[in-house]
Amino acid sequence: MGKDYMNYSAMVQDALRGVVRLALNRVAAQGLPGNHHLYLSFKTTAPGVDIPDYLRERYPDEMTIILQHQYWGLKVSDSGFEVQLNFNKMPERLVIPFDAMTGFFDPSVQFGLQFQPTGEASARPAAATPAAGEPASFVPAKREDTAPTAEAEEKTAGEKRGEVLTLDAFRKK
Numbered sequence: 001m002g003k004d005y006m007n008y009s010a011m012v013q014d015a016l017r018g019v020v021r022l023a024l025n026r027v028a029a030q031g032l033p034g035n036h037h038l039y040l041s042f043k044t045t046a047p048g049v050d051i052p053d054y055l056r057e058r059y060p061d062e063m064t065i066i067l068q069h070q071y072w073g074l075k076v077s078d079s080g081f082e083v084q085l086n087f088n089k090m091p092e093r094l095v096i097p098f099d100a101m102t103g104f105f106d107p108s109v110q111f112g113l114q115f116q117p118t119g120e121a122s123a124r125p126a127a128a129t130p131a132a133g134e135p136a137s138f139v140p141a142k143r144e145d146t147a148p149t150a151e152a153e154e155k156t157a158g159e160k161r162g163e164v165l166t167l168d169a170f171r172k173k
Helices: 008-030 053-058 150-157
Strands: 038-043 062-067 071-076 080-087 090-097 101-106 111-114 163-166
Touching (some): 008 071, 008 101, 008 111
Antiparallel strands (some): 038 062, 038 101
């Protein structure tokens, strides 16, 4: 096989991050409709990530936040988003570039995307549609990151996790 001078892998990653950007833009403009809630995983040490030092110390590699009941000030740009969440009953502002994202999951509709942070050589996007025989589960990094309420815990405790499949399964070999 020839060298990919077009860098299709990076193009697909950018396109899939665009899905997250569009979803967050809708949430910022209209709020979360119905039972939708979002798990957003990201690399805490990626360039442009701005989180409090104590959170970076607690999650030195990757962190998952949940947008469900208590979030404020969601702002989305072409390059990332910022949101305010409570951690130990203290409001904190987080700034997350889309390039730092490693996962996106909406358990209300079993939709998920998995990313490799930009710049990693083995960037392999994942689609949200499982195919027979080769599913892989997307499990958010650390569910306790946003300390969801007991009500939220009860709602999501019995939910089935979405399945994510790499696009490699569809490539001709």
